[in-house]
Amino acid sequence: MTTELKQKEEVKPELTSAEHPATKYLREERLPHIWCSGCGLGSAVTSLTNAYEKLEIPIDDIGVVSGIGCTGRAAGYFETDSYHTTHGRAIPFATGLKLSNPEMNVTVFSGDGDLFAIGGNHFIHAARRNVDMTVICVNNYNFGMTGGQFGPTTPQGATATTSPYGNYEDPFNLPDLAASAGAIYVARWTSVHARRIQQAMEEALSKRGFSFVEILSPCPTGYGRKNDLGEGIDELKSYQDRTVIKHGSDPGDAEIERDPEAEIVVGKFVEDDRPTYCDVADDYLQGQ
Amino acid sequence: MSNGNKEVLTGHQVVANAMRQVEPDVVAAYPITPQSEIVEYFSQYVADGKVDSEVITVESEHSAMSACVGSAAAGARTMTATASQGLALMMEIVYIAASMRTPIVMAVANRALSGPINIHCDHSDSMAARDSGVIQLYGEDAQEAYEFTLMAQRLAESEDVLLPVMVTLDGFTLTHTAQVAELLPDRAVSDFVGEYDARYPLLDVENPTTQGPFDMPDYYFEHKLQQVDAMDNVPDRFLQVQEEFNDLSGGSYDGLFETYKMDDADYAVIILGSTAGTAKVVVDELREEGKKVGLLKPWLFRPFPAEEIKDVLLDKEAVAVLDRSLSFGSSGPLYLEVSSALSGEDTKPRLYNYTYGLGGRDIKEDQIAEVFEDLENPDLEDKMRYIGARQ
Ligand SMILES: Cc1ncc(C[n+]2csc(CCOP(=O)(O)OP(=O)(O)O)c2C)c(N)n1
Ligand code: SF4
Ligand SMILES: [Mg+2]
Numbered sequence: 001m002t003t004e005l006k007q008k009e010e011v012k013p014e015l016t017s018a019e020h021p022a023t024k025y026l027r028e029e030r031l032p033h034i035w036c037s038g039c040g041l042g043s044a045v046t047s048l049t050n051a052y053e054k055l056e057i058p059i060d061d062i063g064v065v066s067g068i069g070c071t072g073r074a075a076g077y078f079e080t081d082s083y084h085t086t087h088g089r090a091i092p093f094a095t096g097l098k099l100s101n102p103e104m105n106v107t108v109f110s111g112d113g114d115l116f117a118i119g120g121n122h123f124i125h126a127a128r129r130n131v132d133m134t135v136i137c138v139n140n141y142n143f144g145m146t147g148g149q150f151g152p153t154t155p156q157g158a159t160a161t162t163s164p165y166g167n168y169e170d171p172f173n174l175p176d177l178a179a180s181a182g183a184i185y186v187a188r189w190t191s192v193h194a195r196r197i198q199q200a201m202e203e204a205l206s207k208r209g210f211s212f213v214e215i216l217s218p219c220p221t222g223y224g225r226k227n228d229l230g231e232g233i234d235e236l237k238s239y240q241d242r243t244v245i246k247h248g249s250d251p252g253d254a255e256i257e258r259d260p261e262a263e264i265v266v267g268k269f270v271e272d273d274r275p276t277y278c279d280v281a282d283d284y285l286q287g288q
Numbered sequence: 289m290s291n292g293n294k295e296v297l298t299g300h301q302v303v304a305n306a307m308r309q310v311e312p313d314v315v316a317a318y319p320i321t322p323q324s325e326i327v328e329y330f331s332q333y334v335a336d337g338k339v340d341s342e343v344i345t346v347e348s349e350h351s352a353m354s355a356c357v358g359s360a361a362a363g364a365r366t367m368t369a370t371a372s373q374g375l376a377l378m379m380e381i382v383y384i385a386a387s388m389r390t391p392i393v394m395a396v397a398n399r400a401l402s403g404p405i406n407i408h409c410d411h412s413d414s415m416a417a418r419d420s421g422v423i424q425l426y427g428e429d430a431q432e433a434y435e436f437t438l439m440a441q442r443l444a445e446s447e448d449v450l451l452p453v454m455v456t457l458d459g460f461t462l463t464h465t466a467q468v469a470e471l472l473p474d475r476a477v478s479d480f481v482g483e484y485d486a487r488y489p490l491l492d493v494e495n496p497t498t499q500g501p502f503d504m505p506d507y508y509f510e511h512k513l514q515q516v517d518a519m520d521n522v523p524d525r526f527l528q529v530q531e532e533f534n535d536l537s538g539g540s541y542d543g544l545f546e547t548y549k550m551d552d553a554d555y556a557v558i559i560l561g562s563t564a565g566t567a568k569v570v571v572d573e574l575r576e577e578g579k580k581v582g583l584l585k586p587w588l589f590r591p592f593p594a595e596e597i598k599d600v601l602l603d604k605e606a607v608a609v610l611d612r613s614l615s616f617g618s619s620g621p622l623y624l625e626v627s628s629a630l631s632g633e634d635t636k637p638r639l640y641n642y643t644y645g646l647g648g649r650d651i652k653e654d655q656i657a658e659v660f661e662d663l664e665n666p667d668l669e670d671k672m673r674y675i676g677a678r679q
Binding site: 068084087088117118120145147149150152162163164165 | 318319320321324325327328331332335336343345347348373377402405
């Protein structure tokens with residue numbers, strides 16, 4: 001072995017030893033992830049690992065649950081306790097998890113189709129009961145994984161594989177739905193607001209009760225290219241231009257229109273407190 | 289087939305075209321791999337004005353089948369398509385569709401059931417529906433999937449049947465591959481399927497009916513027997529529909545299953561779906577070596593043509609049933625049917641069960657050739673064998 005080579009070997013460990021701050025929360029052996037370039041999912045996951053790190057939540061106390069979809073794949077990448085449930089059932093699974101282990105910090109990380117089409121019923125009931133969990137919805141306005149069909153959050157007029165000349169259905173306004181169903185924390189940000197997302201996640205994770213964070217996120221493959229939004233980066237730029245931060249505003253005014261000029265309201269809509277499902281159940285049963 | 293057009297089409301496209309030609313009043317569905325493109329193509333046809341149907345992509349398969357039952361009960365011709373978890377979620381309403389005698393035609397792009405989650409082909413999804421009261425047809429290739437979808441419409445709507453029909457095609461192997469297929473002219477198909485005239489449509493306000501009410505022990509049993517009768521009518525009706533279809537297409541359907549080089553065969557395999565195509569190649573090769581081998585491929589799995597299959601198998605030396613799904617704690621679903629068909633016979637072939645292709649595991653020609661080789665051994669132990677699985 002030449003001296004030169006030896007020297008190289010000696011410096012190598014130093015170069016590779018710096019650990020990425022997110023690494024401890026992720027299953028490195030599962031990487032690289034399956035997501036397309038320009039997809040907003042990677043940065044959403046980073047915001048979540050950063051939030052866990054910042055709050056210093058021990059990895060053993062975290063449970064990440066997701067349903068099926070591109071977003072749903074996230075559960076498989078977390079080094080925490082994680083579960084990839086069936087399509088739509090992340091929230092009832094998470095409810096069971098929380099009830100059996102009330103100390104666990106339960107995060108549901110899933111897509112708009114998973115949480116609001118096939119799983120919509122579970123969302124409103126968990127919010128109504130105020131089950132202590134944080135639900136993070138990556139809203140990319142379509143069923144990304146199955147090839148870009150329209151779903152419950154697709155803006156009117158938007159093109160999808162099942163609406164080749166535009167979707168004529170009325171979409172959900174997710175912050176409004178969450179607030180009216182009883183969520184005690186409701187915020188919306190976009191993939192361009194990396195720090196704000198992290199902050200919202202920290203707040204949501206710290207709240208006791210049903211908290212909800214919506215992230216508007218580019219899906220260039222399924223949605224962007226059919227709707228002339230360009231690459232992922234172009235969609236981010238449009239969020240920079242279109243979003244208006246209005247903390248505490250009426251979530252009823254937070255509808256999203258397809259018009260690329262139309263304003264999108266982001267911010268924290270609700271921050272409230274009320275007894276959680278477990279609190280109420282304990283109190284009630286003790287009184288009997 | 290003479291009067292149609294030969295085209296290179298995927299399984300998705302042929303089924304979507306069959307649906308376009310049938311022109312249902314309503315299609316309700318929810319996307320799932322490997323089915324999604326069927327409804328995507330169909331939505332495109334609707335949007336382009338090529339077919340006058342209402343498509344609603346609802347919020348889940350449970351809702352899709354519920355919407356289908358509502359639409360069919362109203363008297364509308366109704367179709368849907370799904371796969372795997374989607375069919376599993378539909379299941380509650382598949383039973384309702386059958387017992388409420390709604391002639392809904394549905395395509396199932398076969399895919400393994402979770403867990404673990406898997407998107408590739410096996411028959412665990414459609415086999416889970418085998419007791420639901422739905423008629424089941426299994427296609428070997430795109431052409432059969434197309435033709436069965438058309439025939440299914442007539443079969444479902446036959447007066448003495450009135451049951452939902454499931455047309456299955458192997459996920460990816462048939463749905464996503466392009467094959468040469470021949471479509472009939474649109475006009476010929478609309479003449480063949482005709483107008484649907486529902487017997488007791490809910491929307492017939494002159495003759496109001498109540499559908500789906502509570503059934504007590506004093507009548508529930510008899511209502512189930514009506515379903516039994518309807519199923520019993522299927523084989524004859526299917527043969528009749530085949531005959532009419534042959535007149536139209538120049539085809540040669542004449543049975544509830546296909547036999548391939550079975551007449552003088554000593555050894556046979558029984559296979560559903562696309563793998564039968566692979567088995568045909570193996571049969572040809574072994575025949576060239578002078579081996580007397582053959583294949584039986586059921587088209588109709590529900591109702592199961594037990595008598596007819598028994599007649600073909602009785603004089604064979606040994607038969608292998610290849611199942612592409614498990615019935616945990618028992619033998620494979622197809623094997624159970626064949627075994628029960630042969631029970632009670634004194635002289636019958638040795639019968640063996642193999643499981644293959646779970647979760648999309650490939651099965652190759654030499655593996656099927658090995659099965660034929662096994663059959664030649666008169667002392668072959670009777671136990672389940674798992675083709676190509678690490679054990
Ligand atoms: C019961 C059932 N139906 C359908 C599917 C197919 N499916 C998988 S993911 C998905 C949509 C996911 O959309 P979304 O939650 O928005 O996630 P994205 O891929 O957009 O991140 C669908 C319909 C399934 N897996 N299970
Ligand atoms: S299809 Fe869309 S959501 Fe899925 S990984 Fe690609 S860009 Fe992301
Ligand atoms: Mg989505």
